[in-house]
Amino acid sequence: MTSSLASLPAKTSAGLLLRRPPPVVLRTPRHHLRSPSYSTSAAASIPPSSPPACTLSSLDHVVLTVRSIKDSVDFYTKILGMAHQTYPAPSDNTEHHALLFGGSKINLREFKVGQNKANPNSEPKARTVLPGTADLCFMTDQDVTDVVGELQTRGIEVLNVDGHAPGQGLGKKVARRMGARGPLRSVYVRDPDGNLIEISNPTT
Template sequence: MISHLDHIVLTVSDLARAVDFYETVLKMDVLTLEEGRSGVRFGNQHIHFQVLGEELRNHAMEGAGDVCLVTEWSMDEVLDHLAACNVNLLEGPVSRVGTLGPMQSVYFNDPDNHLIEVSVYEQSDTV
C-alpha cells in the first residue's frame, strides 16, 4: 500500500533556529512552504517544521521526534563536521542494523531535543 515517505513534521519552539540548525549542521536545503511555513529538503524527502500549537490536528510536542538520517559521508567526516558545529554527541559511533543492513550511527539532539541519528551504511564486499 505505501511506497515511500514524503515528509515528516517536527514541532519546534523557534522556527528560524530549527531551520538554521538543519541547514548548517545537517546540510539540508531550506524550503518555503505554503502560508509562510518552513522546512528543509534532503534527497527526495522533506522535514516540515511547525511551532507548538500551530497545527491543531497534530498533538506532537517539542522534542517528540526521533529521526534516523542516512549519509554518504564517511563516519570520520560526519564526526569532524559535527565537532566543528559544536554538536554534543549523546552516543556513538555505534553499530546498528538499518533497513538496508549494518550501519554505524551517532546520536545527538537538535535545538528542540528531537533525537537525531546520523548513519553510515557499511560497505558490502559483494557486488
C-alpha cells in the same frame, strides 16, 4: 556558524533505484478474534488473510513541531546541509517552512500554547504535538567517523553510545544499528528541541 557538512564531498543519491517492497498481508490472530476483551473496532473485524487497504511504497515527509522555526532552520541547514523552503499554505496562504534533503522533506510547525486545541489552519495533526519527541535517522555518504569531527568542530555534542557521561572526553561515538535496508554505523546528536538525530552509513 556558517560552514556545513554539505561542503564536504558527497555523492548524489539521485541514481539509486529503490525496490518496491512486496505486498504485506495482515493476519489477525485467531485467539484475538475469540477474546472478549479484544477491540470490536472495524480493524478487528477484518477476517484473517485479508489483503491490506493499501500497500505503501515510500515516506514522503514528516512534520516536526519546534519551539523556534529560525533555530531549527539554522541547525538543519548549517549543520546538516538541508535546504530551507518556504511556501504558501493552500488553505489560507500563510507562509509555511520546510527542510529539503535528498528526495524527502521535513515540514516545520512552530509550537504554540494551546496548539492541541482545534485550529482550522493546522488540522488534522497528531494527537499530541510537542517539541523534542522525535527520533529520526538520516543517511549520509560521508564517513560517520569523519562526521564526528566535523560536528565537534561546529560545537555540536556527539552523544556517547556506551554509557560514559558526556563532557569527559571519553566514550564511544559510533554505534552499530539496523536500518531499513541493512546494518548501519551511526552517530547521534540532538537538535535545538532535543530531538534525537541519528546520522548513518550503511555497512556490512
